[in-house]
Amino acid sequence: MDKPLPPTRSRSPLPLFVIATAVAAFFLVRHGSSWLRRTLIYLSHAPWARQLVSSWGVAWRVASRFVAGVDREAAVAATRELNRRGIMVTLDYLGESCTHEGEALQAREEILRLLGDIAANDLQANVSLKPTQLGLKIDRELAYSNICTLVERAKAVGNFIRIDMEDSPTVDTTLGVYRQLRHEANLDNVGVVIQSYLYRSEADIEQLIDEGARVRLCKGAYAEPPEVAFPHKPDVDANYLNLSRLLLGQRAAEKGVYPAFATHDASIIEEIKHYVRAHNHLAAGVRVPDAPRHSPRSARAVGQ
Ligand SMILES: Cc1cc2nc3c(=O)[nH]c(=O)nc-3n(C[C@H](O)[C@H](O)[C@H](O)COP(=O)(O)OP(=O)(O)OC[C@H]3O[C@@H](n4cnc5c(N)ncnc54)[C@H](O)[C@@H]3O)c2cc1C
Numbered sequence: 029m030d031k032p033l034p035p036t037r038s039r040s041p042l043p044l045f046v047i048a049t050a051v052a053a054f055f056l057v058r059h060g061s062s063w064l065r066r067t068l069i070y071l072s073h074a075p076w077a078r079q080l081v082s083s084w085g086v087a088w089r090v091a092s093r094f095v096a097g098v099d100r101e102a103a104v105a106a107t108r109e110l111n112r113r114g115i116m117v118t119l120d121y122l123g124e125s126c127t128h129e130g131e132a133l134q135a136r137e138e139i140l141r142l143l144g145d146i147a148a149n150d151l152q153a154n155v156s157l158k159p160t161q162l163g164l165k166i167d168r169e170l171a172y173s174n175i176c177t178l179v180e181r182a183k184a185v186g187n188f189i190r191i192d193m194e195d196s197p198t199v200d201t202t203l204g205v206y207r208q209l210r211h212e213a214n215l216d217n218v219g220v221v222i223q224s225y226l227y228r229s230e231a232d233i234e235q236l237i238d239e240g241a242r243v244r245l246c247k248g249a250y251a252e253p254p255e256v257a258f259p260h261k262p263d264v265d266a267n268y269l270n271l272s273r274l275l276l277g278q279r280a281a282e283k284g285v286y287p288a289f290a291t292h293d294a295s296i297i298e299e300i301k302h303y304v305r306a307h308n309h310l311a312a313g314v315r316v317p318d319a320p321r322h323s324p325r326s327a328r329a330v331g332q
Contacts, residue, residue, distance in 0.1 A: 117153040132163035154188040193221035195250040223248030224268035244288040
């Protein structure tokens with residue numbers, strides 16, 4: 029969502045792409061999905077990969093499954109189309125782990141403009157942000173001040189900010205920033221994310237329920253060591269269901285918890301919808317989409 033980068037038809041990097049794909053297939057077979065995840069995380073930080081994806085038509089067609097667009101205009105157009113189909117949206121200005129204060133301020137300004145665009149276009153959308161994009165790895169106070177500015181602006185325009193959860197070394201600081209916003213700055217239009225692959229998440233959720241927090245549950249997207257995270261996917265999935273039930277339980281309802289579920293996993297979405305209907309949580313304000321929606325974009329409707 030920063031500089032628009034129109035696709036060009038210059039020299040095709042096809043040979044490079046074919047070699048990269050062959051190497052990727054080799055490592056994937058040898059080392060499995062943890063290698064793939066580490067590679068994707070590396071690529072998401074690499075400026076050359078970003079440039080390749082946004083300037084080369086084939087790469088962009090692959091990436092567009094995951095990225096709505098390269099500027100705010102594209103984000104507004106994609107959101108309008110999803111809203112037209114009855115789907116609410118959360119918008120994330122991609123980028124993380126900035127290393128200079130200037131980059132953090134640039135990200136803050138872009139998100140401020142995004143909040144303005146949402147209001148000006150009357151969109152059904154909120155904003156998710158990454159604390160390290162706002163400076164968390166440079167200076168915790170810098171990140172707090174940037175995020176506070178954004179949550180205050182969101183409040184002024186009737187919007188909501190979700191603080192994404194990043195890799196495990198940032199979890200305590202991120203939860204601290206969230207709690208300071210919620211309980212010291214008294215901002216109620218902010219929520220946080222918990223990842224089901226972390227062993228600590230059940231304890232975090234129990235505490236967040238006590239606080240009546242707005243929690244989004246996801247599986248987790250970072251390469252974590254087995255000391256802190258379930259190494260096997262079935263355990264991550266089982267914990268997702270376990271944690272979803274805590275967030276949808278009686279105690280959470282009494283505390284006013286409004287949970288969100290971020291996943292593309294069709295069977296988990298169905299299980300959660302079934303659980304909600306069976307336990308009549310609609311009365312507590314939890315909204316269940318009428319029809320099953322399995323497309324990547326629609327997952328954002330369940331997972332804001
Ligand atoms: C709205 C939203 C917010 C998120 N916020 C965070 C966050 O703050 N922190 C964090 O660590 N992670 C976040 N994630 C990422 C999340 O943790 C997972 O890494 C990611 O969603 C893939 O896991 P899954 O739950 O979809 O299930 P998986 O078990 O990985 O996949 C289930 C099925 O969905 C398919 N699938 C997976 N991804 C896609 C896709 N993009 N499009 C279409 N199908 C797909 C898979 O092929 C598989 O068939 C978020 C995801 C979403 C959708």
